[in-house]
Amino acid sequence: MFLLAAGLSVILGLMDVVNLAHGSLYMLGAYVGLTVLGLTHNFWLALVVAPIVVGLIGLVMELTLLRRFYGKGPLRQVLLTFGLALVFVDLVRWTFGPSIQSIAPPPQLAGATSILGSQASSYRLFVLGVAIVVGAVLLLLWRRTRVGTLVRAGVADKQMVSLLGVDLRLVFTLTFTFGAALAGFSGVIAGPYLSVYPGMDENILILTFVVVVIGGMGSIEGAIAGAVLVGLANSFGTYYRQEFAVAIVFALMAVVLIVRPRGLFGQER
Amino acid sequence: MKWLAAFVVVLVVLLSVPVWAPNFWVSVGIQTMIFATFAMSLDLVLGYGGLPTLGHAALYGAGAYAYAFWAVRFEPSLPMLLLTGMAGGAVVALLIGGLALRARGIYFLMLTLSLGQILWALAAQWTEVTGGTDGLNGVARPSIPVLFDVMGSLRAFYVLVVLIAAVGFVVLTVLVRSPFGRTLAGARENERKMSAMGYPVLRYRLAAFVIAGALAGIAGASTAAFNFAATPGLLFWTTSGLVLVSVVLGGTRSLVGPVIGALVIQLLLVALPSITERWQMAIGAVCIAVVLLLPRGLARLPRRLKA
Numbered sequence: 001m002f003l004l005a006a007g008l009s010v011i012l013g014l015m016d017v018v019n020l021a022h023g024s025l026y027m028l029g030a031y032v033g034l035t036v037l038g039l040t041h042n043f044w045l046a047l048v049v050a051p052i053v054v055g056l057i058g059l060v061m062e063l064t065l066l067r068r069f070y071g072k073g074p075l076r077q078v079l080l081t082f083g084l085a086l087v088f089v090d091l092v093r094w095t096f097g098p099s100i101q102s103i104a105p106p107p108q109l110a111g112a113t114s115i116l117g118s119q120a121s122s123y124r125l126f127v128l129g130v131a132i133v134v135g136a137v138l139l140l141l142w143r144r145t146r147v148g149t150l151v152r153a154g155v156a157d158k159q160m161v162s163l164l165g166v167d168l169r170l171v172f173t174l175t176f177t178f179g180a181a182l183a184g185f186s187g188v189i190a191g192p193y194l195s196v197y198p199g200m201d202e203n204i205l206i207l208t209f210v211v212v213v214i215g216g217m218g219s220i221e222g223a224i225a226g227a228v229l230v231g232l233a234n235s236f237g238t239y240y241r242q243e244f245a246v247a248i249v250f251a252l253m254a255v256v257l258i259v260r261p262r263g264l265f266g267q268e269r
Numbered sequence: 270m271k272w273l274a275a276f277v278v279v280l281v282v283l284l285s286v287p288v289w290a291p292n293f294w295v296s297v298g299i300q301t302m303i304f305a306t307f308a309m310s311l312d313l314v315l316g317y318g319g320l321p322t323l324g325h326a327a328l329y330g331a332g333a334y335a336y337a338f339w340a341v342r343f344e345p346s347l348p349m350l351l352l353t354g355m356a357g358g359a360v361v362a363l364l365i366g367g368l369a370l371r372a373r374g375i376y377f378l379m380l381t382l383s384l385g386q387i388l389w390a391l392a393a394q395w396t397e398v399t400g401g402t403d404g405l406n407g408v409a410r411p412s413i414p415v416l417f418d419v420m421g422s423l424r425a426f427y428v429l430v431v432l433i434a435a436v437g438f439v440v441l442t443v444l445v446r447s448p449f450g451r452t453l454a455g456a457r458e459n460e461r462k463m464s465a466m467g468y469p470v471l472r473y474r475l476a477a478f479v480i481a482g483a484l485a486g487i488a489g490a491s492t493a494a495f496n497f498a499a500t501p502g503l504l505f506w507t508t509s510g511l512v513l514v515s516v517v518l519g520g521t522r523s524l525v526g527p528v529i530g531a532l533v534i535q536l537l538l539v540a541l542p543s544i545t546e547r548w549q550m551a552i553g554a555v556c557i558a559v560v561l562l563l564p565r566g567l568a569r570l571p572r573r574l575k576a
Binding site for chain 1: 315321323368372376378379380382383384386387390391394395505506507510513514517547549550552553554555556557559560561
């Protein structure tokens with residue numbers, strides 16, 4: 001699950017945009033999934049529809065608002081997306097009510113599977129599998145395809161890439177849409193074992209930021225490494241000293257930053 | 270001279286509030302003045318220093334908890350409110366600033382955000398010490414000699430926070446016009462040049478951060494005293510977001526701006542819930558509108574309209 005949070009946060013790291021509404025997109029994904037599930041009782045359909053819907057929302061956000069504020073300093077972006085986050089969370093509360101809900105896992109995955117003699121929830125294994133697949137696909141896209149090259153180049157030197165005749169605006173729009181869709185996807189995926197409620201966005205958002213900061217902005221590899229580290233720290237922390245779990249995650253971040261201010265895989269710019 | 274006169278008139282008007290206003294509005298006034306102090310401290314870092322921080326709530330909350338720790342154990346007093354608030358805010362500012370100031374732009378922003386969240390996590394989860402999500406309750410207001418007997422706790426407290434805001438305003442005004450403030454602004458405009466001229470930019474910024482922390486801490490301590498509690502919500506990043514909105518709404522790089530912004534935001538927070546249930550959405554819409562329509566803030570609006 002942290003892998004997913006990471007995959008999506010990278011997209012933002014790539015674009016140098018602080019998106020405080022990213023958690024909201026994740027939340028919207030969960031609620032779209034919930035709605036589809038309520039109508040059709042088909043988890044797989046929800047998993048397909050939610051990313052598309054959230055991706056479209058992201059597309060509209062980028063085209064109408066965010067696009068104007070690239071390269072104008074983070075402050076404007078922060079305010080804008082903070083405002084959007086407030087609007088989204090209230091919209092969700094308005095439409096779906098404030099109560100905590102949960103998405104039922106698909107019947108095929110509702111049970112437990114035993115591996116090496118120990119029981120594990122099938123759904124969690126499924127999530128793990130999905131996370132690995134998504135991570136691998138992202139890495140491939142990032143490293144081996146033209147689009148990946150373009151985005152990486154765009155991150156490295158915006159001016160140069162535009163001068164070479166690449167429509168960076170289009171690339172950024174698509175990247176943002178893709179990131180939004182990924183957030184929506186994560187929302188549905190996380191639904192069955194993290195509950196769905198207005199406010200889920202704020203909690204996930206910060207963890208996502210930590211993952212990006214640890215991994216280094218603008219790097220998929222970093223996001224994956226960051227996610228694994230954060231996930232481990234969180235689990236161990238929860239297991240040993242419940243009250244410090246979250247603080248341990250942040251302490252981990254502080255340590256990484258003191259050693260490598262740009263994050264594990266961050267590039268000096 | 271004109272400014273001084275305006276300042277005195279505003280101060281007199283503000284101080285007259287407890288005489289004629291009902292309790293409810295005195296409470297709103299207290300919250301506004303505290304928030305204005307908080308917003309001014311942010312403006313020193315954000316406007317004059319040019320450092321976009323999203324961890325300012327941590328300094329505010331640190332002041333609140335510092336005073337709360339003191340007040341639940343010992344006799345609360347006015348000097349202790351100021352002292353604990355200042356110390357709490359300044360120490361946390363030193364820690365966060367020391368770590369985060371090495372980074373620039375977006376990195377700085379994310380660092381301040383995440384470091385601030387550490388404090389929030391500790392406050393919310395380390396229940397034995399911080400009271401967990403309930404926070405520390407039973408924080409008493411300090412008694413204020415003379416005033417307390419004349420007008421009672423609430424009104425006396427109002428006078429106190431107005432004076433704190435006024436002193437904060439004066440101190441910051443002097444500060445930003447001093448060589449220190451000029452250097453800070455110079456580093457904002459051209460960091461390399463200032464470094465090349467031999468100014469230790471990082472140290473100047475850290476100093477600004479710590480001063481802002483001390484003031485934010487006092488604001489936080491006042492909040493804790495006013496609400497009789499220090500809660501983790503004070504430290505949460507949305508508090509940083511809200512104060513950021515106030516500063517930008519009012520206008521950065523002018524100390525009047527944050528005060529106006531704080532006033533508008535507090536009035537909205539009071540008024541909106543009674544008008545519509547969707548007040549959060551309205552605040553969000555205000556943020557978006559500010560960014561799109563008023564990038565320079567309300568304080569500069571008259572000048573812009575004239576031009």
